[in-house]
Amino acid sequence: MPSTYEPIATTTLSSAASSVTFSSISGSYTDLVLVANTATNTSSNYYLIQFNSDTGSNYSSTHLRGTGSAASSTRYSNETSIFTSIGSTISTTKLASIMTAHIMNYSNTTTYKTIVSRDNNAGTEVDTTVALWRSTAAITSIKISIGANNFDTDSTFTLYGIKAA
Amino acid sequence: MATTYEAIATVTVGSGGAANIEFTSIPGTYTDLSLLCTLRLTSGGIEAVDFTFNNDTGANYSWRYIQGSGSAVNSASGSAANAFTEAMVTNGSTSTASTFSNSCLYIPNYAGSNNKSFSLDTVEEENATAAYMRLEAGLWSNSAAITSIKIYGSANFAQYSTATLYGIKNS
Numbered sequence: 001m002p003s004t005y006e007p008i009a010t011t012t013l014s015s016a017a018s019s020v021t022f023s024s025i026s027g028s029y030t031d032l033v034l035v036a037n038t039a040t041n042t043s044s045n046y047y048l049i050q051f052n053s054d055t056g057s058n059y060s061s062t063h064l065r066g067t068g069s070a071a072s073s074t075r076y077s078n079e080t081s082i083f084t085s086i087g088s089t090i091s092t093t094k095l096a097s098i099m100t101a102h103i104m105n106y107s108n109t110t111t112y113k114t115i116v117s118r119d120n121n122a123g124t125e126v127d128t129t130v131a132l133w134r135s136t137a138a139i140t141s142i143k144i145s146i147g148a149n150n151f152d153t154d155s156t157f158t159l160y161g162i163k164a165a
Numbered sequence: 166m167a168t169t170y171e172a173i174a175t176v177t178v179g180s181g182g183a184a185n186i187e188f189t190s191i192p193g194t195y196t197d198l199s200l201l202c203t204l205r206l207t208s209g210g211i212e213a214v215d216f217t218f219n220n221d222t223g224a225n226y227s228w229r230y231i232q233g234s235g236s237a238v239n240s241a242s243g244s245a246a247n248a249f250t251e252a253m254v255t256n257g258s259t260s261t262a263s264t265f266s267n268s269c270l271y272i273p274n275y276a277g278s279n280n281k282s283f284s285l286d287t288v289e290e291e292n293a294t295a296a297y298m299r300l301e302a303g304l305w306s307n308s309a310a311i312t313s314i315k316i317y318g319s320a321n322f323a324q325y326s327t328a329t330l331y332g333i334k335n336s
Contacts, residue, residue, distance in 0.1 A: 005170040010196075010335040035197065037273035037282065066231025066240030066300070094279040096304055100271060120284045120302030122227050126240075128300055156274060158196070158335040160169070 008032075010158040019145035022159045027107035027138050029161030034101040036144060039094040039152040047099050047119065049082040050143045051133050056080065061131035067124070081145075085119040085127035094154055097121045099144075106139040113139060171195075175329040182207050182321035188330045189313045193276035195332030200270040200314060202253065202328040208320040209257030211289055211297060214268075215248045216316040218281065218305050222247045230285075230301035235294070249305075254289040254297045255318060261291035265326065276310040 006029075011020050025032070036047070050059075057078040063085060065072050076083055084099055101117040112134050119127040133139075144157065173195075176186045191198070206212050217226075227244035228251070243251065255266040268287040275281060285301040305311075316328065 005333075007169050007335050035273060039279075064231065064300075066229065068229045068240055068242030071231050071238045071240040095274055095277070096280070096282045098271070098273055098282055098284045098302070100284060118284055118286070118300065120282065122229050122242075122282060122302040122304035124229070126229050126231050126300050126302040154277075154279060156196075156335075 004163045006161050008159045008161050010156065013151055013153050013155045016150040016152055018150050019143055020151070020157045021141060021143045023141040025140050025142070025159070026161070027140075029107070030105065030164040031162040032103040032106050032139070033160040033162060034099070034103065034142065034144070035158045035160070036099040036156070037095045038097045038099070038146070038155040040146055040149050046147055047084040048145045048147065049084060049101070049115070051113065051135070051139045052137055052141055053143070054133070054135060058134045059131065060134075061129050063127055063129050065125055065127045082115065082131040082133070084117040084129045084131070085125060094152065095156075096123055103139065109136055109138055111136060169334045171332050173330045173332050176327065178322045178324055178326040180324050182323060183326070184321055185315055185317035186322060186326070186328045187313065187315040191312050191314070191330070192332070193310050195276070196274065196335040197333040198272040198275045198311070199331040199333060200328060201331070202268045202270075202316065203265045204253065204255045204268070204326045204328070205260070205265045205323040206255055206257045206318045206320040207323045210259045211295070212255045212257045212318055212320070213251045214253040214255045214316055214318045215250045216252055216314060217248045218307070218311045219309060219313050220315060221305070221307060225306045226303065227306070228252070228301055228303040230299050232297055232299035234297050249303055252285060252301065252303070253287040253316070254299050256289050256291060257320070258323075261293060264291045272311065278308050280308060281305040281311060
């Protein structure tokens with residue numbers, strides 16, 4: 001059986017870092033899956049994603065969010081990165097945040113790129129996000145950051161590649 | 166290239182039903198776990214299925230979710246519980262015949278030394294006025310490696326319910 005869900009790269013932080021970047025991503029897969037299990041010492045954070053170092057206003061997203069007491073939906077347009085909501089936690093609750101982002105048809109050079117993400121923190125929110133990067137370029141690098149704050153030690157980031165056939 | 170998404174074990178409920186589904190002796194050789202379930206209970210309507218890690222019944226579980234029923238959306242949370250209660254939404258015996266719920270539980274770093282968080286997507290569909298989908302975040306406040314997962318409902322699991330546990334390696 002051909003292997004279709006393959007690890008491309010992984011990072012575990014041994015010290016706090018403001019961002020993690022996966023670069024030189026091969027175009028040999030069909031889709032990508034980014035899994036992050038993170039901590040930060042500062043609350044009210046959110047994941048930010050940029051592709052190919054593009055800092056232009058080329059990103060938009062729609063969110064569905066539950067705080068435990070309220071449900072809401074939010075829309076962002078013409079942003080300089082993708083918000084995929086929360087990374088908030090407290091320092092004593094390490095790795096409470098999970099992000100699983102699916103990036104479809106990331107290497108095609110004809111269409112814009114769509115992302116579906118699930119973001120979790122049992123202490124703050126549960127979210128799902130659909131986002132768009134308005135570029136026809138193949139995605140060759142992904143930068144994930146957490147607003148103006150740092151990811152804490154032990155945070156893990158893994159990029160997987162999926163082949164359609 | 167290494168195979169990274171491997172089936173560890175699968176359970177299919179037989180004709181007698183089953184009070185619970187349990188995966189034990191989970192090896193610590195993977196990075197993440199994914200549990201995919203299709204479930205139905207032998208009584209009730211739209212039901213909840215709970216689960217525990219390592220048979221821990223202490224007040225170490227907390228969660229937060231958003232769910233929709235087809236006509237309303239709400240968000241709720243719970244903490245200091247002795248299991249992940251109100252976790253998976255599931256069809257019961259009064260649900261449309263031959264309908265089973267579907268759930269996907271993802272547990273990153275399950276064998277690490279920090280507390281364990283998870284992501285759960287769970288849906289219950291049937292030919293009725295209401296059917297539920299739920300997105301949930303959970304935290305098990307325990308630093309032990311997860312070596313067993315037990316899921317159970319308010320009644321037995323019906324025949325043909327299945328659960329498969331996958332292990333995922335990051336390299």
